[in-house]
Amino acid sequence: MKYDYKAIEKKWQDVWENENTFAAKQDFTLPKYYALVEFPYPSGQGLHVGHPRSYTALDIVARKKRLEGYNVLYPMGWDAFGLPTENFAMKNHIHPEIVTEKNIARFKSQLKSLGLSFDWTREINTTDPSYYKWSQWIFLQLYKKGLAYKKEMSVNWCTSCKVVLANEEVVGGVCERCGGEVVHKVKSQWMLKITAYADRLVDDLDDLDFIDRVVAQQKNWIGRSHGAEVKFTTTLGDELLIYTTRPDTLFGATYMVISPEHPSIAKWADKIENMDEVKSYQDAASRKSDFERTELAKDKTGVQLKGVRAVNPVNGKEIPIFISDYVLISYGTGAIMAVPAHDERDYDFAKKFDLPIVEVVKGGDIEKEAFTDCASGIMVNSGFLDGMSVDDAKEAITKWLADKNFGTPKVNFKLRDWVFSRQRYWGEPIPMVNCEKCGWIPLPESELPLKLPEIQDFEPSGDGESPLARHTEWVNTTCPCCGGAAKRETDTMPQWAGSSWYFLRYMDPHNENAIASKEALEYWSPVDWYNGGMEHTTLHLLYSRFWHKFLYDIGVVPTKEPYAKRTSHGMILGENGEKMSKSRGNVVNPDDIVRDYGADTMRVYEMFIGDFEKSAPWNTSSIKGSRRFLERVWGLAERMQGGDDYTKAIESSMHRTIKKVTQDIEQLKMNTAIAAMMTLINEMYEQPSITRADMRTLLVLLNPFAPHITEEMWQQLGFGGQLAHTKWPVYDEAKCVDATVEIAVQVNGRVRAKINVAADVSNDDAIAAAKAEPAVAKELDGKTIMKEIYVKGKLVNIAAK
């Protein structure tokens, strides 16, 4: 009979939908497993072939875990707020809600056509008021704990989208979304104090099963550094606080640099002799775009502040103070001591401005370049530190500074607080009210959700205000505190809000009284395995860890971390090896593949394409190999005869394959699991016939990968019930090896013969058998044997001279 994939796939997808086959059970006594993939943004383009790579991989894990007896939660939903939908809505004069609904419908049918075993009874949507009610609720809790605050600050303003961007949305000085020019603009923004959690976000990574590159990238992003703050006095009688990671080099500080935005400049203004020059440098610095800042990084510029000098606390020496934009106001204290001998940037600056360079750690050649890699160096020209190692000097100077009240140890982070306001319509309204008398007042929780008003004009005003600001009937309200006239916050939340806690909602998606019930949270937490893209490592993944830690602190969730395990998939590239994109014309539509080859083929192909963690180019002709494999599985049916035991000749292969597939799925090595099954069926075809037991085990092993064809064959061959409700096969370690094995015999590491020995042969017998081989004996003739090694089941190696 022909393998009619279309009919088969439709048939089983209908069964799964009607029977809710994959809905997680409400029985909290069962062992649980929570597998999670990042929910998609339902774009107008529909599903990309990249999506199923991640979804299928964890679908395989989820299906296997179910067969192993776990109560599995494998949910799906929609991260549906966001700019593209709003932009589409503006352009086509359709409400974003309608656009979203349409896009979701398309995505959902595409996902269903792939046979993914999501629990659709728990589908969530971040734009649903019953969902964003809780995003708003979390914001209010953050506010109550002082972790949400409003701040006048310089923000990134995209001149094209006319919207404020988070630092993370500015890439290379341009808007991440549209590539438009980004300039700075001062605006009052809601901020979230993620920096309060910086230490824990770093430290707790060590206890998690996250792949190394995710851990490294998050640590790098948070950028914790240990150093000291040191107080310098000035000739004007006040103080200047600097931050350094190298207090040991304090004797080498020959000048200071402060950021052009540093507040001391205004304080000193009437004492600074060249204030005109200083002012024009400040102006120039503020006009520089992010792009110019990064491009011109190498060429140091600056202006000395004439009329004020700093005093080095260790030796009382007066040193000049400069302003330069290589010192950032946003990091540390916005002021540094410059040690040109041991810092490249200071070295460049000193050379350009002809400033003294004093070596304080021996070992480099400071005539040529800064000596920075000097951890093992010895201190010189450093008074009481002379002769010490760098580490000892650090300790000694830190103590000295503390004793004299000149400085304290200090930890700094690159991580900044999270700009949480967006001047857009299609996001969660921030539930805050501004009253002239009472200031910012949170909306009472009883008034949540604060719904988005129905409006028709989504265009940003272009003055930096949200489109909501025009709708005075919504904006004007009463103060929850005093009852007087007040105005609502018109900014909305960023897209990252809804995705920062969505995995919690899946646990109990219809709860009207809480994010989820205590029982559900206790049972399902944490997510056992979370797979997603590397591009979300420093944004979504970090933000959601932050929110989760906060929810843990206020007693809402039972674990301090949301995800026990995190893996990441590589991209699927176009056939030309380039990133898939419309403009490159190399986009593959998953619908076409499902139509032409079937969902099972598509699934097997995407899993077989290569190492899961690496990117791999799409190859249309390779798909045929996956299809051929399934056709061959289909063809095995007519070779099946009776028998409740494995065919003797392939028994060990059966056990080995079960072992291999079982282990490979856990390690996301789907490509080698499939290769093992291919090898197995090649062996099956070499047999005159196969047994029901052979067939049965093969179908269960293959089921997570190709659920439709296996379920259909299971039914047609009369194994009884549904494959989805059967048990995962077990292997017998003892039966994984054949009775006799072929091993290689090496002399001095070169293969000279191959012999067959019993699998459990002793060391001595194996070596004796090896020596008996004529080719080996010939090699050994006249030589002295130095060493004889037998590696069980692999080889014998005889070292001889």
Next chain:
RNA sequence: GCGGGCGUGGCGGAAUGGCAGACGCGCUGGUCUUAGGAGCCAGUGUCUAGUACGUAAGGGUUCAAGUCCCUUCGCCCGCACCA
């Protein structure tokens, strides 16, 4: 510059320090066929065809190295004037 990773046939890729190239694609020949861009069978790292040489290049450790160590080259990803 800092951090992470990678370099293996024509291609995607396999190899707990133990016979490099599993599995698949492609290709070659055969077979069946009115036909084959289907199926089946056989072959397929390289060459000077030797039990020869081969995992970016060079060196080292080891009975044994794609794998471990050192040096060099090249590529990818993230961050980047973070003091």
